[in-house]
Amino acid sequence: MNREAALMSIDHVDARRGSESLRRWRQTQYARRCRSQAWLLDRVGHGRQLTIGQLGALPRPARCGWPLTGVGIRLYEGRAFLHGAQHCASPWACPTCTVLIRGRRAQDLRHAVHWWRQTKDNHRLVFVTLTIPHSKSERLGALIDLAASSWSRMRGSHAWRRLADRTGIRHHVRSMEITWSPTSGWHAHLHVLLFTETMPDAKTLKKSIHVLWAEAVRALDPDRRPVSKRHGVTVEPVTDDGRLVAGYMNKTPDRRDIALEMTRGDRKQGRRKGSLNPFEFLDDGTGIDERTARALWCEYVDSTYRRRTITWSRRLRQDSGLAGMEPTDRQIIDDAIHGLPVINLDPPAYRMLRRSPSIIATALQLVEDGQVPLAETIIGQATTMDNPRS
Numbered sequence: 001m002n003r004e005a006a007l008m009s010i011d012h013v014d015a016r017r018g019s020e021s022l023r024r025w026r027q028t029q030y031a032r033r034c035r036s037q038a039w040l041l042d043r044v045g046h047g048r049q050l051t052i053g054q055l056g057a058l059p060r061p062a063r064c065g066w067p068l069t070g071v072g073i074r075l076y077e078g079r080a081f082l083h084g085a086q087h088c089a090s091p092w093a094c095p096t097c098t099v100l101i102r103g104r105r106a107q108d109l110r111h112a113v114h115w116w117r118q119t120k121d122n123h124r125l126v127f128v129t130l131t132i133p134h135s136k137s138e139r140l141g142a143l144i145d146l147a148a149s150s151w152s153r154m155r156g157s158h159a160w161r162r163l164a165d166r167t168g169i170r171h172h173v174r175s176m177e178i179t180w181s182p183t184s185g186w187h188a189h190l191h192v193l194l195f196t197e198t199m200p201d202a203k204t205l206k207k208s209i210h211v212l213w214a215e216a217v218r219a220l221d222p223d224r225r226p227v228s229k230r231h232g233v234t235v236e237p238v239t240d241d242g243r244l245v246a247g248y249m250n251k252t253p254d255r256r257d258i259a260l261e262m263t264r265g266d267r268k269q270g271r272r273k274g275s276l277n278p279f280e281f282l283d284d285g286t287g288i289d290e291r292t293a294r295a296l297w298c299e300y301v302d303s304t305y306r307r308r309t310i311t312w313s314r315r316l317r318q319d320s321g322l323a324g325m326e327p328t329d330r331q332i333i334d335d336a337i338h339g340l341p342v343i344n345l346d347p348p349a350y351r352m353l354r355r356s357p358s359i360i361a362t363a364l365q366l367v368e369d370g371q372v373p374l375a376e377t378i379i380g381q382a383t384t385m386d387n388p389r390s
């Protein structure tokens, strides 16, 4: 085999491996959505048929994927997706919408990061994590409120403005991340990406931010344990190519993409031992019993409803050349829903697909690989098996 042929066959193997892992990934997302919806419906209906009033009162992620009109598979920029169904546009609690929304936020942030690094040689980025001491029994909603309000209080203070002037902080982006662990319960923490004009001394910056953060948390919740001096605030420099180098003393550093680190809390898994990303409540084999997982998931869906995942400082989007206003979660979902109709689905076929994560994943994969007739055959056979009389 000559070199070119060898390279092509490597490409082919990579592409096959890539499409196989995409199929498996989709299957997981659709399986998670099925389970989330079963739990959310069951909470209201207790296994009985729901009334119209009950259906209307369901949280939006419970209705994601319900058919509107003319459901089918479409292809847009090489990616196949189900079209014609409701989208809940939840940036937190929907295994399918969250991915689309956060993917777009990551893209915007990557653009801003690149712009900042390109504009001047001295421009730097600093990644800050802000945490709050918490106990195992605390409710998630209260923790989210406290984290968000403490940040607003700190950022609005004169002391913060003075610090920003002194250290050359010109812009920031803030995001919230939520995890849970059996030993310490819910953990809602903030990531803040600072756009600075020069590289501030990390130790000094950490100390200064710690003073302000601890003060803001104390002002809002005087009875809480004080913010930890060691772990309450961390400050990490971002490399020139937009990455975080975890434990840079290590021989094999884990180089994390800053845009993903800021926006894709939904993707992280088992970073810290025993700590779960809330989507993992929907998976088998996490070691948590189903009743607990179900209660935690429902609490998560309720507590994150209508909360923002990410906020940008004024002018950053405009200055970096991102068009106008920040798109809402709903707009991102609506934008993602163009595409060429490829396969139309009748109601029984669509009902079968909604219940069968592995068949959806396979059908979408086949459409992307150009094997539309095979996708239709598989859908047709599975629908017949699902509805033997039709």
Ligand SMILES: [Zn+2]
Pocket: 061, 064, 065, 087, 088, 089, 090, 094, 095, 096, 097, 098
């Ligand atoms: Zn959704």
